[in-house]
Amino acid sequence: MIPFNKPYMTGRELWHIAQAHANGHLSGDGQFTKRCHAWLEQNTGANRALLTHSCTSALEMSALLLDLQEGDEVIMPSYTFVSTANAFALRGAVPVFVDIRADTLNLDERLVEAAITPRTKAICVVHYAGVACEMDTIMEIAARHGLVVVEDAAQAIMSTYKGRPLGAIGEMGALSFHETKNIISGEGGALLCRDSQYAERAEIIREKGTNRSRFFRGQVDKYTWVDRGSSFLPGEITAAFLMAQMDEAEQINQRRLAIWERYNTWARQHADQGKVRLPTIPEQCHHNAHMYYLLLPSLQARTAFIANMKASGVQTVFHYIPLHSAPAGQALGRPHGAMTVTDTVSDCLVRLPLWIGVEDHLDTIFAAADKALS
Numbered sequence: 024m025i026p027f028n029k030p031y032m033t034g035r036e037l038w039h040i041a042q043a044h045a046n047g048h049l050s051g052d053g054q055f056t057k058r059c060h061a062w063l064e065q066n067t068g069a070n071r072a073l074l075t076h077s078c079t080s081a082l083e084m085s086a087l088l089l090d091l092q093e094g095d096e097v098i099m100p101s102y103t104f105v106s107t108a109n110a111f112a113l114r115g116a117v118p119v120f121v122d123i124r125a126d127t128l129n130l131d132e133r134l135v136e137a138a139i140t141p142r143t144k145a146i147c148v149v150h151y152a153g154v155a156c157e158m159d160t161i162m163e164i165a166a167r168h169g170l171v172v173v174e175d176a177a178q179a180i181m182s183t184y185k186g187r188p189l190g191a192i193g194e195m196g197a198l199s200f201h202e203t204k205n206i207i208s209g210e211g212g213a214l215l216c217r218d219s220q221y222a223e224r225a226e227i228i229r230e231k232g233t234n235r236s237r238f239f240r241g242q243v244d245k246y247t248w249v250d251r252g253s254s255f256l257p258g259e260i261t262a263a264f265l266m267a268q269m270d271e272a273e274q275i276n277q278r279r280l281a282i283w284e285r286y287n288t289w290a291r292q293h294a295d296q297g298k299v300r301l302p303t304i305p306e307q308c309h310h311n312a313h314m315y316y317l318l319l320p321s322l323q324a325r326t327a328f329i330a331n332m333k334a335s336g337v338q339t340v341f342h343y344i345p346l347h348s349a350p351a352g353q354a355l356g357r358p359h360g361a362m363t364v365t366d367t368v369s370d371c372l373v374r375l376p377l378w379i380g381v382e383d384h385l386d387t388i389f390a391a392a393d394k395a396l397s
C-alpha cells in the first residue's frame with residue numbers, strides 16, 4: 024500500500040539530538056529552541072516566534088492573549104480542524120462559522136462582515152492547503168471593526184500572500200510541526216506575534232504565567248507569577264529535531280512543489296473532461312505544496328474513488344467533517360448563514376499522497392487514478 028503520508032527525515036535529526044543530549048540542557052528555551060525562534064523570525068518577519076507543543080497550544084495561547092470572556096465570538100470557517108474552534112471554546116468564546124470560497128476553500132471574506140456582532144472579538148482564518156486567504160480584505164474588515172486577526176497557519180509554513188509570509192500578517196499566527204505537515208518534529212508548533220504588542224505577554228503565558236524569560240535575559244532580578252499562563256514550551260530534544268528540518272526547509276519545499284506540479288499536470292486531462300476539479304491557486308499566493316486534492320462531483324463518486332484507489336494499493340483520504348455539523352460544534356458554536364460550499368467540499372474532496380519520496384510511486388498512483396476515474 025502506498026501510504027497517504029510518510030514523515031520525512033533529513034538524516035541529521037539524531038545528530039542534533041545527540042548535541043542537545045551532550046549540552047545537558049533538556050528543558051525548554053535552550054540553544055536549539057533559540058535557533059528555531061531565530062529561523063522562524065527571519066523567515067516570517069514576525070517580531071517574536073515561540074515554539075509550543077503544537078499548533079493547538081499556540082492557538083490556545085492566542086485565545087489567552089485575547090482575554091476572551093464567556094460569550095465573546097470568534098469568526099472562523101467550519102471547514103477546518105477542531106483545534107481552530109476548541110482553542111477559543113476553551114475560554115468560553117463562541118465559534119461563529121462562516122462559509123468558505125468555492126475556489127480556494129478558505130474563509131469567504133465577502134461573508135465575514137455580516138457575521139460581526141457587538142460580541143465579536145477576533146477573526147481566525149485558516150490557510151487551507153497552505154494557500155492564503157484573501158488577507159487584504161480580511162485585515163481591512165478587522166481594522167474597521169476593531170477585531171484581532173489570528174491566522175491558523177498550521178498548513179502554511181513558507182507560503183506567502185503578496186510576498187508576505189503567512190502566519191505573520193494577522194496580529195498572531197499559529198504553525199504546526201505535526202508529522203503530517205511539511206516541516207515536522209512529531210508533535211510541535213509555534214506562535215508568531217507579528218509585532219511587539221503581544222510578544223512579551225506571550226512569553227509570560229507560555230512560561231506558566233511567570234516573567235522567567237525576562238529573568239533569564241537579566242531584565243528583572245527575580246521571577247514571579249505575573250499573569251495567567253500554562254506550560255506551552257517544548258523541550259530541547261523536540262527543538263533539536265525541528266532545527267534539522269528547518270535547515271533543509273527550502274529543499275523540502277522545492278521537492279514538495281515539484282510533486283504538486285506533477286499531480287496538477289497529470290490531473291488536468293481529467294479536469295478538462297469535467298471529471299474532477301483541481302485546486303485554485305490565486306496569482307497573489309505562493310503556496311508550499313502542503314496538499315494535493317481533487318474535488319469529485321459527488322459523495323458517491325468520492326467514496327468509489329477512495330475504494331478503487333485502495334483496491335489498486337493507494338491510500339487516499341477525505342478531510343474535515345464540518346465543525347458546524349459536529350456534536351461539539353453544534354453545542355459550542357453557531358453557523359452564520361448557509362454552509363453550502365463547506366458541506367459540498369466536505370463530501371467531494373479527496374487528498375492524494377504527497378510526501379518526500381512519493382516521486383517513485385507517482386506513475387503507479389496516476390495509473391490507479393486514471394482507472395478509478397475512467
Ligand SMILES: *Cc1c(COP(=O)(O)O)cnc(C)c1O
Pocket residue numbers: 076077078079080103104106107149175177178198199200201210211212
Ligand atoms: C494540523 C492542524 C492543526 C493542529 O495542529 P497540531 O500541531 O496537531 O495541534 C490545526 N489547524 C489546522 C488547520 C491543521 O491543519
